[in-house]
Amino acid sequence: MPDEEDDIFSDEREDIEKPMSRLLGKYARRYPKPVCIALAANMVSPLLGLAPAWLLALAIDGLFTESTPYRLPLVPVEMLPETTPGKMLLTVGLFVSVYLLTTILTWLGSWGWAVFAENVQHDLRTDVYDKMQGLGMEFYSDRQTGELMSVLSSDVNRLEGFLNGWLGQLLNILVQVVGISAIMLGTNWQLALVALLPAPLLTLVSYFFVKKVRPMYREARGTFGDLASRLENNLSGIQVVKSFTNEPFESTRVEGASQKHMDARWGARRWGIRFGPLLTLINGLGFALVFLVGGWWVLFGPPLEMFSGTVTVGTVVMFLQYTRQIQGPMTQAGQLLNNFERVKASAERVFVLFDYPVSIPEDPDANELTDVDGTVEFDDVSFSYPDGEEALTDVSFTVDAGETVGLVGPTGSGKSTLMKLLLRFYDVSEGEVAVDGIDVRDVTLRSLRASIGYVSQEPFLFTGTIRENIAYGLNVTDDEIQSATERANAHGFITDLEDGYDTEVGQRGDRLSGGQRQRIAIARVLLRDPEILILDEATSHVDNETEVLIQQSLNELTADRTTFSIAHRLSTVREADRILVLEDGEIVERGPHEELLSTNGLYANLWRVQVGELGSLPETFLEEAAARDRA
Numbered sequence: 001m002p003d004e005e006d007d008i009f010s011d012e013r014e015d016i017e018k019p020m021s022r023l024l025g026k027y028a029r030r031y032p033k034p035v036c037i038a039l040a041a042n043m044v045s046p047l048l049g050l051a052p053a054w055l056l057a058l059a060i061d062g063l064f065t066e067s068t069p070y071r072l073p074l075v076p077v078e079m080l081p082e083t084t085p086g087k088m089l090l091t092v093g094l095f096v097s098v099y100l101l102t103t104i105l106t107w108l109g110s111w112g113w114a115v116f117a118e119n120v121q122h123d124l125r126t127d128v129y130d131k132m133q134g135l136g137m138e139f140y141s142d143r144q145t146g147e148l149m150s151v152l153s154s155d156v157n158r159l160e161g162f163l164n165g166w167l168g169q170l171l172n173i174l175v176q177v178v179g180i181s182a183i184m185l186g187t188n189w190q191l192a193l194v195a196l197l198p199a200p201l202l203t204l205v206s207y208f209f210v211k212k213v214r215p216m217y218r219e220a221r222g223t224f225g226d227l228a229s230r231l232e233n234n235l236s237g238i239q240v241v242k243s244f245t246n247e248p249f250e251s252t253r254v255e256g257a258s259q260k261h262m263d264a265r266w267g268a269r270r271w272g273i274r275f276g277p278l279l280t281l282i283n284g285l286g287f288a289l290v291f292l293v294g295g296w297w298v299l300f301g302p303p304l305e306m307f308s309g310t311v312t313v314g315t316v317v318m319f320l321q322y323t324r325q326i327q328g329p330m331t332q333a334g335q336l337l338n339n340f341e342r343v344k345a346s347a348e349r350v351f352v353l354f355d356y357p358v359s360i361p362e363d364p365d366a367n368e369l370t371d372v373d374g375t376v377e378f379d380d381v382s383f384s385y386p387d388g389e390e391a392l393t394d395v396s397f398t399v400d401a402g403e404t405v406g407l408v409g410p411t412g413s414g415k416s417t418l419m420k421l422l423l424r425f426y427d428v429s430e431g432e433v434a435v436d437g438i439d440v441r442d443v444t445l446r447s448l449r450a451s452i453g454y455v456s457q458e459p460f461l462f463t464g465t466i467r468e469n470i471a472y473g474l475n476v477t478d479d480e481i482q483s484a485t486e487r488a489n490a491h492g493f494i495t496d497l498e499d500g501y502d503t504e505v506g507q508r509g510d511r512l513s514g515g516q517r518q519r520i521a522i523a524r525v526l527l528r529d530p531e532i533l534i535l536d537e538a539t540s541h542v543d544n545e546t547e548v549l550i551q552q553s554l555n556e557l558t559a560d561r562t563t564f565s566i567a568h569r570l571s572t573v574r575e576a577d578r579i580l581v582l583e584d585g586e587i588v589e590r591g592p593h594e595e596l597l598s599t600n601g602l603y604a605n606l607w608r609v610q611v612g613e614l615g616s617l618p619e620t621f622l623e624e625a626a627a628r629d630r631a
C-alpha cells in the first residue's frame, strides 16, 4: 500500500485527538447488530479453541494411561459413561462438537466484521467526499488532486482493513493468550511460566521486524516509481532516443535506476529472510524447553528445587499443544500493534478532513436568489488569497442586466479572481459583491451559483456519454437537449458521430476535439439558462474556422444575459458594451472598444500587439511587460 500520501495533513494531524475512538464511536453504533455478533463470536471462538488440547490431556490421562480418573468439569460422575469405549466415543463427540461450533462462530465473526467494515468503508468514503466537496477553493488550490484521492482511497481502504480484521484479531489474540495462560497457570503455574517464557519475545521480534522493514519497503516503492517513470519516459520518447543514437546512454540510466531499486528491495528482503527462521528458532526452543522440563518432571520428578508436585503425561502434551497455539497470536500481536500506527495515521487524516473549517460559510438565514435580473455590482472590492498578496484593490463597477462586459488585462492582473468572487468561491477581504442589489453572502450558495453559467477555456467533460454531459444532473428530455445543442451549433457534429448522443466522450472528453468539447460545454450551460454568464477565454484553443462556429453559439448564449467575457484575444470582446481593463488588480481603464483605443492607454497598446503593430508600441509598455513577466 502506498505510503507517499503519509505527508498530507502532517501538521494538522497533531491536533486530532483519539481518532480511533472517534471512528468507532461515529460508525460502530450505526451497525450494532453485526458488531455485537462479531464481538461475541470473537470472544467465544478462541475459548473453544482451547478445548481440543484440554480434551487431549483428558483422554491421555483418563483413558490411555489412566493416571487420573476420567472427569468432566460441572458434569456429575454418574452421568458419564462407565465403559472405556463409551468414554472414548464421548471424547470424540466433544471434539467434533467443538470444531463444529468453532466453524459456526468463525463464520459469524467473519460475516459480522465484513458487513460492518464494508458498510463503514462506504459511509466513510461518501462522508469524506461530501465534506471535501463542500470545502472552499483554497483547500483545492493548496493541494494536489492525487493527495486528496489518497485519502479517499488508500486511507479509507486501510480503515476498512482495520475494521474488518484488526478488532476481531486483537480480541481473538487477547482471549487466546489470556485463556491459555489461565489454564496453564491454573494447571501447573511453574511449568506455565516456563512455557510462557518465549511468548513476549515473539511479540517484540515481530514488532521490531515490521518497524524495521516498513521504511525499507517504502524506499523500494520510491525507487520503483523512479524506475517506472524512467522506463515510461524512454519508451514514449523513443524517437528522440533513436534520433540522438543515445541507446547506450539510456541503457546505462535504466540500469542505474534498476540497480537502485534492486538494492532497496534486497535491503528489505534480507530482513524478511532472517525474520522467518528466527521466529521458527524461538518457537522451536520454547517447544523443546517445555518438553525438557515437562518430560523430566514426568520421568524423574521436579527438575528444579523450586518446583514441586507431580505432572502427568496428559498435562505435558496439553502444555506442548498450548505452547504451539500461543505462538501464532503472539507473533501476530507484534504485527498488529505496528500496523495500528499506520491505521491511526489514516484515521487522523480522515478526521482532519471532517474537522476542516468551511471557509465559505452559508448564513443560516440566507435567502434563495430568485427571479434574477442579472445586475452585478462590485463595490470597493479588495481581495487577497489566503497566504497571498493582494490580488484586487478597490474595484468598483456596476453591470446592468443583459449587458456584455469584456475583462481584459495582462496575465495575473486579476480577471479570473474577479469572477471567482462573483461565484463566491472566495469571500471579499473588503467591500461587497452584489447580484440584483443583494450581497452574495446573504443568499444561498446554491441559488447564487445556479444563476451563473460558466464556460471556461478548457471545458471539463466528465467520463460518460455526450447526452450525460449535457444534461449533467438535470432531468431533461431528449428534445430539450437537442434544442440546446442546436443553439450551441453542436447538434450537427453529434449526429455525425457513430453513436450520436450516446458517444462516450472518454476521460475528460479526450475523444472529442477542443472545439467540440467547447460547444458541448456551451449546450450544457444553455440548458440551464442562467441569467449571468462567465466566458473564460472560451475560444482560445480553436482554429479560426471553429472559432466562427463557436462565436455563433456564444452569440446565442449571451443574448439577453449579463455576460462577463474574459479575453486575451481582444477581438472577442470588441463588440462588448463595455470593457474593463485590469492591471495589477486594479481597473485602470473602462469603456467601449473605440473609446479605449482613442485614450491611447494600456488597452490601445494591447490592441496594437494583437493587430501586429509592434513598431508603434511605446518603450514603457515593453519594459512593463518584461517586468510583469519576471514577476
Ligand SMILES: Nc1ncnc2c1ncn2[C@@H]1O[C@H](COP(=O)(O)OP(=O)(O)OP(=O)(O)O)[C@@H](O)[C@H]1O
Pocket (backbone or CB within 6 Å): 141, 385, 386, 388, 391, 409, 410, 411, 412, 413, 414, 415, 416, 417, 418
Ligand atoms: N489560488 C490562488 N492562490 C494564490 N494566489 C492566486 C491564486 N490564483 C491566482 N492567484 C494570484 O492572483 C493574481 C491574479 O490572478 P488571476 O488568475 O485572477 O489573473 P488573471 O488576470 O485571470 O490571469 P490570466 O490571464 O493569466 O488567467 C495573480 O498574482 C495570481 O498569481
